[in-house]
Amino acid sequence: xxxxxxxxxxxxxxxxxxxxxxxxxxxxxxxxxxxxxxxxxxxxxxxxxxxxxxxxxxxxxxxxxxxxxxxxxxxxxxxxxxxxxxxxxxxx
Amino acid sequence: xxxxxxxxxxxxxxxxxxxxxxxxxxxxxxxxxxxxxxxxxxxxxxxxxxxxxxxxxxxxxxxxxxxxxxxxxxxxxxxxxxxxxxxxxxx
Numbered sequence: 001x002x003x004x005x006x007x008x009x010x011x012x013x014x015x016x017x018x019x020x021x022x023x024x025x026x027x028x029x030x031x032x033x034x035x036x037x038x039x040x041x042x043x044x045x046x047x048x049x050x051x052x053x054x055x056x057x058x059x060x061x062x063x064x065x066x067x068x069x070x071x072x073x074x075x076x077x078x079x080x081x082x083x084x085x086x087x088x089x090x091x092x
Numbered sequence: 093x094x095x096x097x098x099x100x101x102x103x104x105x106x107x108x109x110x111x112x113x114x115x116x117x118x119x120x121x122x123x124x125x126x127x128x129x130x131x132x133x134x135x136x137x138x139x140x141x142x143x144x145x146x147x148x149x150x151x152x153x154x155x156x157x158x159x160x161x162x163x164x165x166x167x168x169x170x171x172x173x174x175x176x177x178x179x180x181x182x183x
Contacts, residue, residue, distance in 0.1 A: 007124065007179055007180070008177060008178045008179040008180045009177075009178045009180075010148070010174060010176075010177050010178075011174070011175045011176045011177075011178070012148070012172035012173060012174050012175055013173070013175055014139045014140070014141075014172060014173040015139060015171060015172030015173070016138055016139065016158055016171045016172060018158075019171075019172065024093075024172075026124060026177060026178075026179065028124060039094075039123035039124060039129050040095075040123060040124025040125075041093060041094050041095070041124075042093040042094070042095065042148045043093070051180035052180070061152060061153050061154045061157075064154075072157060073154075073157070074150055074154040074155070074156075074157040074158035074169070074171070075093075075150070075154060076093070076150060076151075076152065076154045077093060
């Protein structure tokens with residue numbers, strides 16, 4: 001799993017049916033200190049996250065299919081949690 | 093799923109059986125600011141996207157599962173044509 005921050009949402013009318021009924025969010029990966037660590041991408045929301053929320057996401061197909069409860073879902077990036085706090089031990 | 097811009101189409105008369113009937117698009121991956129990120133790639137298509145369209149695409153095994161016959165071969169598939177990206181971080 002990786003850490004990201006929700007930066008917005010994506011609207012698409014013409015899309016693969018797997019996305020019907022799901023919110024598509026623009027997510028930017030961050031490191032544990034909150035610094036941007038990669039390019040933004042689109043993920044399927046499963047935790048009602050909103051802009052500004054730090055989130056945990058899976059970026060792996062079998063995990064996404066398990067979360068979406070659909071063995072044929074062609075999806076890979078799915079939000080699985082909203083972060084309350086990240087505790088980093090001193091010296092790391 | 094990653095952002096991309098469809099920059100063209102590719103015609104191939106000679107190809108693997110699994111690609112019959114599959115449209116091949118040239119896609120430039122983009123970052124969240126819609127700037128080019130990396131090299132162009134070739135993708136299959138399930139939403140009738142065309143040159144100029146802002147899209148998002150899936151890679152890996154999921155790209156093949158998205159096709160009608162998911163035993164077909166693909167490692168990149170255009171999954172949606174984007175109407176709007178609503179940024180809510182002041183930009």
